[in-house]
Amino acid sequence: MIAFLDYGAGNVRSVINAIESLGEKVKIVERAEDIAAAERLVFPGVGAFGSMMNRLNEKKYVEVLKDYLNSGRPFLGICLGLQALFESSEEAPGVKGLGFIPGVVKRFDIDLSVPHIGWNGLNIKKPSRIFAGFGGDEKFYFVHSYHVVSEDETTVLTTTDYGCEFVSSIQIGNVIATQFHPEKSGSSGLRILENFLKASGEAAMPVTPENKTRLAKRIVACLDVRANDKGDLVVTKGDQYDVREKGEVRNFGKPVELARRYYQEGADEITFLNITGFRDFPLEDMPMLEVLRQTSKNVFVPLTIGGGIRDYRDKHGQKYRALEVASEYFRSGADKVSIGSDAVLIVEEYLRMGKKAGISSIEEISRVYGNQAVVISIDPRRVYVKSPDEVKHQVIQTTVPGPNGEGYCWYECTIKGGREGRDLDAITLAQVCEKLGAGEILLNCIDRDGTNLGFDLELINAVSEAVSIPVIASSGAGRVEHFHEVFTCTEAESALAAGIFHRREVPIAEVKKYLQGKVEIRV
Numbered sequence: 001m002i003a004f005l006d007y008g009a010g011n012v013r014s015v016i017n018a019i020e021s022l023g024e025k026v027k028i029v030e031r032a033e034d035i036a037a038a039e040r041l042v043f044p045g046v047g048a049f050g051s052m053m054n055r056l057n058e059k060k061y062v063e064v065l066k067d068y069l070n071s072g073r074p075f076l077g078i079c080l081g082l083q084a085l086f087e088s089s090e091e092a093p094g095v096k097g098l099g100f101i102p103g104v105v106k107r108f109d110i111d112l113s114v115p116h117i118g119w120n121g122l123n124i125k126k127p128s129r130i131f132a133g134f135g136g137d138e139k140f141y142f143v144h145s146y147h148v149v150s151e152d153e154t155t156v157l158t159t160t161d162y163g164c165e166f167v168s169s170i171q172i173g174n175v176i177a178t179q180f181h182p183e184k185s186g187s188s189g190l191r192i193l194e195n196f197l198k199a200s201g202e203a204a205m206p207v208t209p210e211n212k213t214r215l216a217k218r219i220v221a222c223l224d225v226r227a228n229d230k231g232d233l234v235v236t237k238g239d240q241y242d243v244r245e246k247g248e249v250r251n252f253g254k255p256v257e258l259a260r261r262y263y264q265e266g267a268d269e270i271t272f273l274n275i276t277g278f279r280d281f282p283l284e285d286m287p288m289l290e291v292l293r294q295t296s297k298n299v300f301v302p303l304t305i306g307g308g309i310r311d312y313r314d315k316h317g318q319k320y321r322a323l324e325v326a327s328e329y330f331r332s333g334a335d336k337v338s339i340g341s342d343a344v345l346i347v348e349e350y351l352r353m354g355k356k357a358g359i360s361s362i363e364e365i366s367r368v369y370g371n372q373a374v375v376i377s378i379d380p381r382r383v384y385v386k387s388p389d390e391v392k393h394q395v396i397q398t399t400v401p402g403p404n405g406e407g408y409c410w411y412e413c414t415i416k417g418g419r420e421g422r423d424l425d426a427i428t429l430a431q432v433c434e435k436l437g438a439g440e441i442l443l444n445c446i447d448r449d450g451t452n453l454g455f456d457l458e459l460i461n462a463v464s465e466a467v468s469i470p471v472i473a474s475s476g477a478g479r480v481e482h483f484h485e486v487f488t489c490t491e492a493e494s495a496l497a498a499g500i501f502h503r504r505e506v507p508i509a510e511v512k513k514y515l516q517g518k519v520e521i522r523v
Helices: 013-021 032-037 048-058 062-071 186-197 256-263 286-298 321-330 341-353 363-371 427-434 456-464 479-489 509-514
Strands: 002-004 026-028 041-043 075-079 102-107 116-120 140-144 146-150 156-161 163-172 175-178 218-227 231-238 268-274 303-306 337-338 374-378 382-386 408-415 419-427 440-443 471-473 493-499
Touching: 002 032, 002 062, 002 156, 013 026, 013 041, 013 186, 013 286, 013 321, 026 231, 032 062, 032 303, 048 062, 062 303, 140 186, 146 163, 156 341, 186 286, 218 509, 231 286, 256 268, 256 286, 256 509, 268 286, 286 303, 286 321, 303 374, 303 456, 321 337, 321 363, 337 363, 341 363, 341 408, 341 427, 363 427, 374 427, 408 427, 419 427, 427 440, 427 456, 440 456, 456 471, 456 479
Parallel strands: 002 026, 002 041, 041 075, 075 175, 218 268, 218 493, 268 303, 303 337, 337 374, 374 440, 440 471, 471 493
Antiparallel strands: 102 146, 116 140, 156 163, 163 175, 218 231, 382 408, 408 419
16 A cells, blocks of 8 residues: 555645556645555656745644655655755745755756756666666656755755756655656656555666767647537547538547557657637546546646636636646646636736736746646637837748738737737737746747748747747648657747648657658657
8 A cells, every 4th residue: 555645735636646556555635634544655756846935834733744655664755755855945045845865955046948848868876776677767757846956865866967966866765756757757657656666676777878968859639628519528620720521520539548549659748639629618527537537547648738727606606716727737747728718818918017917827836746748739820010110019021922022920819719919929928928927938820820831930949039939830730850850949848749740640659750860859
């Protein structure tokens, strides 16, 4: 039996599913006495350091956790479960950690995009039983803006390189904690968990490559999910956002089955976009929540869900905050939430007021769950102009002239599935959302959607250069060469596709085979 410390964090369901998939039973900690009586304890952490420590103090878990750690019993901390072991964090000045390890948690101060999101390698510093059966070149999934700095080098189990060399896991006797997420690291992550769960095992010291570890470019499979005319949830795909063909909703299959297939084919992440979310109240959309629950039982890579992440008032007059909607998605298996139309309205209000409101969905969710949990989905279209002086928006010079030979354009943001344009450009939207707490940009392009002409490199470069958070390129992929092009001609860290994967025109395995040796990927 594994004691599982769920203090109200984000997606802990995936950790439970991963442990149960290995044949173990999980007991959720409900009171301090459960920690004291535990034989093995897993402490996952998703969110913000301050919120986590406040909850641990409220539940009176802090002292009993310290006693457990000092007892020598097996302990596995994940992400914030690692950071909690240290004395303090720059993320929450004045808030004390558990202080089990001397040192602090610091924000990345590097020239690369922050958060550090994606699959990276490990520099193994000492033997451990959790590495039994490893070759040394495996990659694991990270998503964090802060990293631990230990004053005791003997505690360091592994390091990872991302603009600097940082501590990516520690071990003190039976106490092990990782910055990466084993439950989201595919078969390699499951093996880490399996090795931890074994009662005994020989310590292993895999030989890691001599070069620095490198962050892999991510291939993301996107599933647009909506109810068809019969009321069944199906995966569909639009042609410039029109999902109907001959009067019927395009149907590429069932969401859970398709997600499992993409996981098996090597997708690095999977994104669900609930494209009826702007009409239906998500907390009444039980089938979509069940899709997440079922998917997280068999898919051990990151899951993002978008659609309807905003404030609602239901038919009974009850008001719900966007934070409550996001929380239910997290509890159902999502690792990140994607905010689309509501982000446009939030930014418009920010620009009108000239300051943060403090209560927007972006601010509230990132404050509780961390900015790495908030993705902004931007749906822009090109608007051509003859001169940058014609409009107040951020304009780029283009190599793809307009219908009347215009040499400049700006990218008009849209809402409601691309049906309504707004007087706001995509670059400004991305910049303001970063200020409000967003951790990643999903950059679509209505002009390229469904065309198979390749990604809009000019748009991607313009946004990537304007923000310091990671950018996911979307819309337009039609050949394997398009993925190589976007990774070598822009700073995009991920590339997303849908239709070509659904129709098996370009399988994920084929994309990775083409990219191998040309750009860093997870094989």
